[in-house]
Amino acid sequence: MFKFITHKSFLVNLLVIILLVGMLIFLFFSLLGVLTNHNETQKVPSVTGRTYDEAKKILEAAGFETGIQDSVYADTARPLQVMRQSPDVDASVKAGRTVYLTINRAVPPQVEMPDLRGFSIKSATLYLQSLGLKVGDTSYVYDIARNAVKEQSYNGKPITPGTKINMGSSISLVIGNGVSDIELDVPNLVGMTVNDARSLLSSYNIVMGAIIPLDAVSDTANAFVVNQKPIEFNTEADGTTTKNKIRPGQIMDIWISKQKLVTAPPEQAQ
Numbered sequence: 001m002f003k004f005i006t007h008k009s010f011l012v013n014l015l016v017i018i019l020l021v022g023m024l025i026f027l028f029f030s031l032l033g034v035l036t037n038h039n040e041t042q043k044v045p046s047v048t049g050r051t052y053d054e055a056k057k058i059l060e061a062a063g064f065e066t067g068i069q070d071s072v073y074a075d076t077a078r079p080l081q082v083m084r085q086s087p088d089v090d091a092s093v094k095a096g097r098t099v100y101l102t103i104n105r106a107v108p109p110q111v112e113m114p115d116l117r118g119f120s121i122k123s124a125t126l127y128l129q130s131l132g133l134k135v136g137d138t139s140y141v142y143d144i145a146r147n148a149v150k151e152q153s154y155n156g157k158p159i160t161p162g163t164k165i166n167m168g169s170s171i172s173l174v175i176g177n178g179v180s181d182i183e184l185d186v187p188n189l190v191g192m193t194v195n196d197a198r199s200l201l202s203s204y205n206i207v208m209g210a211i212i213p214l215d216a217v218s219d220t221a222n223a224f225v226v227n228q229k230p231i232e233f234n235t236e237a238d239g240t241t242t243k244n245k246i247r248p249g250q251i252m253d254i255w256i257s258k259q260k261l262v263t264a265p266p267e268q269a270q
Contacts, residue, residue, distance in 0.1 A: 044099055046089035052080045052103050059099050069100035073132065075168030079106040108166040115161035116149045121175050124149050128171055136170030142205040142249030143176030150174045179249035180205070186244040188232040189225045189254060190261055197225050197254060205248035214257045227255035 045062050047055035056066045072083055084102040087093055111131045116124040125135050143150055151174035152159055159171070184204055189197040194211065201208050217223045229252065233241040246252070 040095055041092040042095045044085070044087050044089055044091045044093060046085075047082050047099075047101070048085055048089070050082050051078065052082060052101065055082045055085075055101060063095040065096065065098040067098045067100045068103060070102045071105050072102060073105045073108055073167055075108065077104040079104060108168055110164045111167050113152075113154070113159050113161055113163045113165055113171070116152050116171075116173065118145070119149045121147050121149065121173065124173060132167035133165070134168070134170045136172040138173050138175055140175050140177040142178065142180045142247070143207055144179055144249050144251060145176040146178035148176045150176050177249070180247050183245040183247055186228075186230050186232050186246045186252075189228045189252070192225050193222050194225065194254070194256055195221045201252060206246060207249065207251045208254070209251035210253040212253065212255045214255055215259070217256055217258050219258075220256065223256040223258055224260040225254045226257045226259075226261040229253045 042063060044064065045058055047058050050058065052068075059066050069086065074083065077083065081104040082101050083104055086100045086102075087097075109132075111133065114127060114131070116127065119127065121138070128135055141150060153172045153174075154163075154165060154169060156172075159165070184206075187200055187204065187206075189200065192200070198208050211220065213220075213223070214226060230244045230246060232244060234244055235241050
């Protein structure tokens with residue numbers, strides 16, 4: 001029944017088939033390296049610092065594809081500048097591989113301005129840096145809170161916490177410089193509006209402290225000062241008066257009313 005297997009013509013045909021299959025396998029693996037560019041590598045050119053369009057042209061001319069991996073923002077770099085590349089420069093990779101780029105944003109992202117008042121200058125600086133903001137001009141005023149932020153401004157104007165500003169912006173700070181050694185006569189604020197009193201104290205670098213209403217004040221800025229602490233004079237037991245002293249950086253509290261005072265302030269505020 002199986003005599004045909006031992007027949008000479010069958011064996012010849014089988015041998016031919018085996019040889020053909022072997023040749024096909026050999027050709028397949030020989031051509032596989034050509035088809036997949038096996039062992040053909042190129043060095044990745046440097047495109048860091050170039051614009052995206054420039055980088056794309058350089059990479060395509062070298063036989064690479066281009067892809068955007070991520071975007072960051074640095075105010076010191078040009079819009080759409082390549083910040084990083086992967087693979088790195090001079091890496092040997094197959095031709096046709098995609099080189100992924102991290103580029104600088106064309107439009108800076110916005111962040112919310114924090115409230116830095118009361119922060120130490122060191123903490124305020126670190127906080128701003130964490131948000132991508134910078135410390136701009138710093139100035140100092142006499143204040144009992146040494147090295148604490150008293151005011152914050154942007155482009156020369158006070159900035160309210162929560163205001164949206166561009167990342168990379170510079171924030172100017174006013175810092176407390178402690179209490180001065182200079183002694184000044186305590187100014188008399190009674191009869192002034194709160195606005196006028198604030199301006200006068202500011203000119204002496206004296207800090208306005210508590211503002212205490214004595215009646216239903218609806219407009220604090222234009223309410224009248226009816227008492228203050230410290231008061232202007234001290235009255236001694238013999239009836240003589242002495243001028244009280246205050247130093248720049250110290251605090252004055254005031255009592256206010258919607259009615260202007262026409263009599264002397266009460267003694268309990270002394």
